[in-house]
Amino acid sequence: MIAIKKLKVNLGGFTLQDINLDIKPGEYFIILGPTGAGKTVLLEAIAGLYPVLEGEVWINGREVTKLNPEKKGIGIVYQDQALFPHLSVEGNIAFGLRLRKYPKQEIKAKIAAMAETVGIPHLLKRSPVTLSGGERQKVALARALVTEPKVLLLDEPLGALDPETRERMQRELREVHRRLKVTTIHVTHDFEEAVALGHRVAVLNDGSIAQVGTPEEFLRQPSSEFVARFALSRNIFTGRAEDGENGCALIDIGGVRLRAITESRGEVRLSLRPEDILISQEPLQSTARNCFQGMVTDIADRGSVVYVTVTLPPDFVCLITRQALDELELRKGVRAWITFKASAIHVF
Numbered sequence: 001m002i003a004i005k006k007l008k009v010n011l012g013g014f015t016l017q018d019i020n021l022d023i024k025p026g027e028y029f030i031i032l033g034p035t036g037a038g039k040t041v042l043l044e045a046i047a048g049l050y051p052v053l054e055g056e057v058w059i060n061g062r063e064v065t066k067l068n069p070e071k072k073g074i075g076i077v078y079q080d081q082a083l084f085p086h087l088s089v090e091g092n093i094a095f096g097l098r099l100r101k102y103p104k105q106e107i108k109a110k111i112a113a114m115a116e117t118v119g120i121p122h123l124l125k126r127s128p129v130t131l132s133g134g135e136r137q138k139v140a141l142a143r144a145l146v147t148e149p150k151v152l153l154l155d156e157p158l159g160a161l162d163p164e165t166r167e168r169m170q171r172e173l174r175e176v177h178r179r180l181k182v183t184t185i186h187v188t189h190d191f192e193e194a195v196a197l198g199h200r201v202a203v204l205n206d207g208s209i210a211q212v213g214t215p216e217e218f219l220r221q222p223s224s225e226f227v228a229r230f231a232l233s234r235n236i237f238t239g240r241a242e243d244g245e246n247g248c249a250l251i252d253i254g255g256v257r258l259r260a261i262t263e264s265r266g267e268v269r270l271s272l273r274p275e276d277i278l279i280s281q282e283p284l285q286s287t288a289r290n291c292f293q294g295m296v297t298d299i300a301d302r303g304s305v306v307y308v309t310v311t312l313p314p315d316f317v318c319l320i321t322r323q324a325l326d327e328l329e330l331r332k333g334v335r336a337w338i339t340f341k342a343s344a345i346h347v348f
Helices: 039-047 089-099 104-118 133-145 163-180 191-197 215-220 225-230 322-328
Strands: 002-011 014-023 028-032 054-059 074-078 151-155 183-188 200-205 208-213 235-243 249-252 257-260 266-272 278-280 290-301 305-311 315-321 335-340
Touching: 002 039, 014 039, 014 208, 028 039, 028 191, 039 074, 039 151, 039 183, 074 133, 089 104, 089 133, 104 133, 104 163, 133 163, 163 191, 183 191, 191 215, 200 215, 200 225, 208 215, 208 225, 225 235, 225 266, 278 315, 278 322, 305 322, 305 335, 315 322
Parallel strands: 028 183, 028 200, 074 151, 151 183
Antiparallel strands: 002 014, 002 054, 200 208, 235 249, 235 266, 249 257, 278 335, 290 305, 290 335, 305 315
8 A cells, every 4th residue: 555665854953764664455554763863854744744765665656756745645743733714613624625626515415424424513513713732633533534545644743632632533533543444653652642543553763764564563572672662662671692491591680580481692682561460478389480589679650550670689570460469568678489381581
């Protein structure tokens, strides 16, 4: 559906370089990365809003690199919605259709159908300035989709919303995509948003692609320390791997020897997600190959969940619920056991 080949864009002191992506028809594709990584530049280069120094953009087998967005069949939704305040909701949605000179009756029918799809038929006569953030985002989405674009580009569409509205809009974006099946490229810096929405994810760092894969691969199999840190693996170590027993390698991370499933030997980097570590007051009877006792040195409350640091040394950050924290009576200075599987360790 979309092929991006060796794309290069230069914006003064910033360069987007050697971008290669293949996005499938009907895919919900996420471009993920920190602020300043080049996410919006990439999105707007695909749209044709930035001049491309090198490379090509193909849509449906057609090379469209230098075409304007409307000639590429692209719809765009920005974080700030960019609605026209002097037009009603209905007028905003109709804008692209009127530019394309659709007949009045067809415009009316398309607006009604799209308003129903995104759940805003009751807002059509309202002014955008009277709407909530979530409602404005729905209007912007309807305006982009009503012209039936081949590709929908979303630039941080949920970034300005409060947590409850953001979560609701994630559900609604999933439902709209399920109904319309339009190929979508969604830019965000929020990895939880990426996991919730994306079929696949491209992680962008400093103008280059760091990793492409499913959300599960991004979380469980980061390709580099940057990706592991950005995905909040939190437990990232350097060690030396050598042959172990029963199909496991032994990795020494400074006096602590971990059992891991890997073919790598010698100096390695590894990550371990905090939710993959179990905490207990006594050693657990389980098939997990790694079990160590340490001391609780930090407890970071995040509301419904808590990050607990257990120091052996080194430090291991574990994720548990508040209920588990209370039941285990964990506090700074107490001894605790941590347990995790050899397969939970990812070596890169």
